[in-house]
Amino acid sequence: MSQPRDAGSHDFVCRLACMERSRARAILRRVACRLCRLCARNDSLAERVATMSRDDDILEVSDLRVWFPVRDGLLRRRVGHLRAVDDVSFTIKRGETLGLVGESGCGKTTTGRAILRLQSATAGAVRFEGVDILTIAKRDMRRLRARMQIVFQDPYSSLDPRMTVGASIAEGLQAHGLCKRSEFDSTIQHLLSVVGLTREMRRRHPHELSGGQRQRVVIARALATRPDLVICDEAVSALDVSVRAQILNLLQDLQEQFQLSYLFIAHDLAVVEHMADRVAVMYLGRVVELAETDELYVDPRHPYTRALLSAIPDPDPRKPLARALLQGEVPSPLNLPSGCRFRTRCPLAIDRCTHEEPALLPVRSGHYVACHVTGSNATSNSD
Numbered sequence: 001m002s003q004p005r006d007a008g009s010h011d012f013v014c015r016l017a018c019m020e021r022s023r024a025r026a027i028l029r030r031v032a033c034r035l036c037r038l039c040a041r042n043d044s045l046a047e048r049v050a051t052m053s054r055d056d057d058i059l060e061v062s063d064l065r066v067w068f069p070v071r072d073g074l075l076r077r078r079v080g081h082l083r084a085v086d087d088v089s090f091t092i093k094r095g096e097t098l099g100l101v102g103e104s105g106c107g108k109t110t111t112g113r114a115i116l117r118l119q120s121a122t123a124g125a126v127r128f129e130g131v132d133i134l135t136i137a138k139r140d141m142r143r144l145r146a147r148m149q150i151v152f153q154d155p156y157s158s159l160d161p162r163m164t165v166g167a168s169i170a171e172g173l174q175a176h177g178l179c180k181r182s183e184f185d186s187t188i189q190h191l192l193s194v195v196g197l198t199r200e201m202r203r204r205h206p207h208e209l210s211g212g213q214r215q216r217v218v219i220a221r222a223l224a225t226r227p228d229l230v231i232c233d234e235a236v237s238a239l240d241v242s243v244r245a246q247i248l249n250l251l252q253d254l255q256e257q258f259q260l261s262y263l264f265i266a267h268d269l270a271v272v273e274h275m276a277d278r279v280a281v282m283y284l285g286r287v288v289e290l291a292e293t294d295e296l297y298v299d300p301r302h303p304y305t306r307a308l309l310s311a312i313p314d315p316d317p318r319k320p321l322a323r324a325l326l327q328g329e330v331p332s333p334l335n336l337p338s339g340c341r342f343r344t345r346c347p348l349a350i351d352r353c354t355h356e357e358p359a360l361l362p363v364r365s366g367h368y369v370a371c372h373v374t375g376s377n378a379t380s381n382s383d
């Protein structure tokens with residue numbers, strides 16, 4: 001579009017252009033918005049997207065392992081390892097949301113942090129668009145990090161209380177040299193409008209905002225670096241129900257506009273069902289089941305997934321409760337059970353489970369289960 005536009009119509013046209021992008025990339029270049037840098041960035045994204053199909057993996061995590069050394073004694077000798085993440089593998093496609101669920105302490109956050117190299121990995125590979133980011137130089141990683149952002153649970157602790165909203169957003173722009181100083185104002189203003197905040201909010205400090213507004217600021221700050229992948233670590237858990245719905249809708253709108261990929265970490269399975277295209281279920285550092293969301297929620301195979309799903313409250317009080325309650329406590333990750341690490345709580349455990357760790361194998365296309373009884377190389381119960 002070559003004709004000039006006023007600032008008021010800019011945002012609308014800009015959003016329209018973004019939507020056009022995801023629908024018809026051929027028309028895209030004709031409606032490209034010249035005022036908006038987010039859109040300008042999407043022009044190059046669209047070109048890349050044109051050569052990459054939606055089926056291309058933007059992220060590939062292979063056998064990722066994060067073991068924390070456990071030290072004891074006067075000399076702080078290493079006496080063992082805490083296996084927070086133990087040979088975890090999954091992929092995320094462009095524009096896809098992968099849900100990551102599991103009980104507290106199973107390694108979800110550590111997985112997310114290791115993907116961004118905020119936590120060093122003990123072994124494995126994390127490929128972002130084919131580049132193994134665990135082996136690249138720190139300088140290259142800094143550049144890549146702009147394209148991979150994380151949104152944490154508590155927006156209050158994610159924002160510096162001494163910085164205004166505008167300064168917080170500008171920090172990311174500045175750190176990655178993403179726009180000229182003269183463009184900071186218009187870019188911040190645009191980002192605030194993208195996440196549904198007014199221009200006036202830029203002068204406020206975090207304590208002058210509601211929880212939902214703070215999380216919108218955190219999302220705007222994450223978008224400032226024009227990411228392709230966003231790790232949402234319990235991003236809506238601290239919000240009340242109505243605000244949570246608004247933020248979830250916002251995340252979905254932004255995904256459509258900017259072709260974002262999400263790793264959506266949450267313990268609320270109803271929220272994950274709403275958000276995710278596929279879901280990976282973690283137990284004590286391992287992925288025990290991975291499937292398309294619809295399939296996982298209708299036909300869960302792993303006994304742990306079944307127990308988790310049966311704990312989701314049904315809003316219909318007339319429906320009978322059919323809960324597969326888990327027995328016992330979660331074992332310590334410092335002292336994992338032999339064989340299948342779920343066996344101490346599993347109602348289906350057989351002898352084989354005591355001495356052989358089940359591998360994550362496909363039971364059908366796209367549905368993987370790690371279980372000797374319900375998985376693909378199942379043993380009969382008489383074993």
Ligand SMILES: Nc1ncnc2c1ncn2[C@@H]1O[C@H](COP(=O)(O)OP(=O)(O)OP(=O)(O)O)[C@@H](O)[C@H]1O
Pocket residue numbers: 068082084102103104105106107108109110111267333
């Ligand atoms: N820096 C660390 N040093 C030692 N152990 C750690 C460290 N960070 C995490 N852990 C341990 O790793 C395990 C996994 O922690 P993580 O925070 O990844 O769990 P989570 O699944 O995100 O839990 P939650 O749902 O409560 O957030 C826990 O046992 C935790 O105590």
Ligand code: SF4
Pocket residue numbers: 302303304340341342343344346347348349350353358370371372373374
């Ligand atoms: S492998 Fe055995 S213990 Fe583990 S989930 Fe399957 S049946 Fe249960």
Ligand SMILES: [Mg+2]
Pocket residue numbers: 108109110233
């Ligand atoms: Mg966590």
